[in-house]
Amino acid sequence: MPTHSIIKGNRPLLSLLIIVFITHLGSYLVLPVLPILLKVETGLTAAQIGFTLAVISMFMQTGSVVGGILADRTGRRFIIAIGALIRAAGLIGFAYFSTYYLVLLTAAVSGFGLGLNAPSTKAFISSLVKEDMRSTAFSLRGIFANIGMALAGLTVFALFTDNSRLIFITAAVIYVSASIISWFFLPAGCGDENCGEVKWSEYKEALKNIPFLVFVIATIFVWALYVQFALVLPLRAESVLKNGKDISIIWTINSVTVILVQTLITKNIIRNIHPLTSVGLGTVFIGLSLGSLFFANTLFFFVFAGLFFIVGEMLLMPTLDTSISQLAAARFLGMFFGLASVFTGIGEAIGNFLGGRLFELSAGGENAAPYIVYALAGVTIFLGMQLLRRWRPLTIIQPPKPADTASPITDSASSHPNPIKES
Known part of the structure; x- marks a missing residue:
């Protein structure tokens, strides 16, 4: 079925995709330059910046679990709308607060x-x-998200390089508009499902799924490495480029790359190798990308490192989501994804905290130590994933079927995966 057919006559879905576009536009106005702004204009050290990003990660995952449970029990429209307003309030705080403790409150x-x-x-x-x-719908979600990310990076590069406060205010206004659209154009309740069917006592079922728990605990190391990109690349660019904010264009290039290349990587690589091998290869690419930043001294080299990183991300993201869906109990799928987000947050928080400290102890990234650590970490995680795939309970994880990975879905996603990535 053509993708336009799934939208035609389904106004709530179209509204939701527009919200996805808007929220990614708002987030990615901020993401590429946030570490630079915190360093140059707020005066935070690399360690403090890392801890600030760790706070964002921890509270994002807390909100993810709380939002997932409340949305399934009380309805999703309200949670999306209120979440966008709270996010807007935080962005306004970044625009006006310069005291470290207020910055941490804003991050939370x-x-x-x-x-x-x-x-x-x-x-x-x-x-x-x-x-x-559903795979088609989630593919559309990925496309709308990446369009928002690409447009945001291009906007910062072209318009906002000299007005940092305006970046945060604009992003906040965008989130307020997402809240308004959510409230007036999305249906109340839980769609075709009944809210509140899962009993509170049933949530403990996830804790009995040992293969799932082992897998998501292992992903802590993956996320700790992955999150370094959004921390280290801007800080490194700020120290070697005339205008560090120019690296916002990298997010535009990466998003366009995802839209154009993700399907090819899915069809030719992800579907033909073991998922844990795909995850491991993704971390190798990410580790090499981060390691190469030691040699970066031009915008072109930063773009090259970004492309290497995005190849790793495209191997990683759809594979992790598909693997979790295979390990999870179908009835509790939302809860399992929520719990997986908790471990994602733990990994991101650890990665941001240690990454900030490592960058600061290495004379602001001027010696090779942190970059060697990143490269070695990528290879080590690959070897760990190869050992893990030999554990019999995880043999349930198999390469995704075509319906599971229809097209580009690597936005945070995630995710998000990334301290600022979201729906």
């Missing part, structure tokens, strides 16, 4: 609002389309 508010949106949006998409069309 911003992260919590961001976390409320992600599980609600994914659950909403699932409830608005038939089961056999």
